[in-house]
Amino acid sequence: MKIPRTANAVGHIDDDLITAAAESKTKAKRSPWLKWGSIAACFALLVIAGTAILPSLFGGDGGTTDKYKDFIQTGESAIIWPWKYQTVYEKYTELKYDGIEYLGRGREVSASHVGEIIGNHTVVGYDEINSGKKYTEEFEVYKLKDAAQSQFVAVKMEGKYYVFKNDKYAPPSTLGELFDLMDLSKVIELNTFSENGDGPNKNHFVLNNDDYVWEVLAGCENAPFVEDEKWVAHDREYYSFTITSETLGVYKGAMYVTVDGYLWTNAFNYQYLFNIGEDAASKIIKYAKENSTEAEYEPYQNTIVGKITEITDEYILLDDSILCANPDDGITYKILLNDLRISRYAESGAIRVGENVQITYEGEIDESNTIDSAISASDVVISGGDVLIPE
Known part of the structure; x- marks a missing residue:
């Protein structure tokens, strides 16, 4: 039995960042390990992956820029929150219906993509902190338009719809079989692409229209699925298209088209690789070059970095002047605690006044430097010398 290769859940990872992270780990061996002032051990579990990132790589209006004087080390925290601090889609993640096991993808889908109701069904959740205590709840389950029910459904929880995907690894034998399971041209819009990577130092383009790309791919219905765990795009010439799809529950995933004739994507949890041939690949690449600007x-997420100066029940104040070469360039941001995904950090004590943190947010920062769409926080270490990786 062949073991499926799990695709990167974050989406694009640039070679430069991979190299930087590897170098950082080497340096960390000569430095003391740092721990985030976390919730007490009995309160939450932390899994942190340290990554070295230059300040200029952070994105977002009013976010960190090259005004910062040092490297910023960020610990990307995956906190297993106590049950009361979890959102409904974090709590209830497993659905079994008609012999199929679906897992929640943690992403909302608009009502316009939702089809007819299937019925009320039990969705299961487990409290990992409380010895895996099992919880069940009845929710309405719906079909999704343009995607086979055997692969995707929508579950309505607290008035919103969330994507659930068949968790079984059963890749289609051909690209045509994948098209039979979902209308890819309707559920995916290929908007932006880059050459040989997706980092800030690459060339980026906006595709004027993606109809021709899907037309070419639809003509590759006999392109075979390739089972190759060692296959990578980074040792060949390729074009990287960004994939965001509400129906598939994917945010800024990737689709690679290589000059030597391969199509790769991580939009389905696992690596999907098809041999579409050099002719089809050259048509797609030529069209993209000639029909784009x-x-x-665009960074994967918008972030700001700074020191917390105040925490109230309604907001956090974050001052980034401590990071600036010139303190007068500093900005104080007001982060509203209007969403459980960010308020739980303050309420639980996961972040405290005086700590340096990175705030991740959606949308934009308004003219008063207020953020009303923050979704997470993580610790950062500012280092002008040796590199320190949070544990």
Whole structure:
């Protein structure tokens, strides 16, 4: 039995960042390990992956820029929250219906993509902190338009719809079989792409229209699925298209088209690789080059970094002047605690006044430097010398 290769859940990872992270780990061996002032051990579990990132790589309006004087080390925290601090889609993640086991993808889908109701069904959740205590709840389950019910459904929880995907690894034998399971041209819009990677130092473009790309791929219905755990795009010439799809529950995933004739994507949890042939690949690449305009690099998420100066029941104040070469360039941001995904950090004590943190947010920062769409926080270490990786 072949073991499926799990695709990167974050989406694009640039070679430069991978190299930087590897170098950082080497340096960390000569430095003391740092721990985040976390919730007490009995309160939450932390899994942190340290990554070295230059300040200029952070994105978002009003976010960190090259005004910062040092490297910023960020610990990307995956906190297993106590049950009361979890959102409904974090609590209830497993659905079994008609012999199929679906897992929640943690992403909301608009009502316009939702089809007819299937019925009320039990969705299961487990409290990992409380010895895996099992919880069950009845929710309405719906079909999703343009995707086979055997692969995707929507579950309505607290008035919103969330995508659930068949968790079984059963890749289609051909690209045509994948098209039979979902109308890819309707559920995926290929908007931006880059050459040989997706980092800020690459060339980025906006595709004028993606109809021709899907037309070419639809003509590759006999392209075979390739089972190759060692296959990578980074040792060949390729074009990287960004995939965001509400129906598939994917945010900024990736689809690679290589010059030597391969199509790769991580949009389905596992690596899907098809041999579409050099002719089809060259048509897609040629069309993309001739029907696009240059664009700015877009980070995976918007972030700001700074020191917490105040925490109330309604907001957090974050001052980034401590990071600036010139303190007068500093900005104080007001982060509203209007969403459980961010308020739980303050309420639980996961972040405290005086700590340096990175705030991740959606949308934009308004003219008063207020953020009303923050979704997470993580610790950062500012280092002008040796590199320190949070544990």
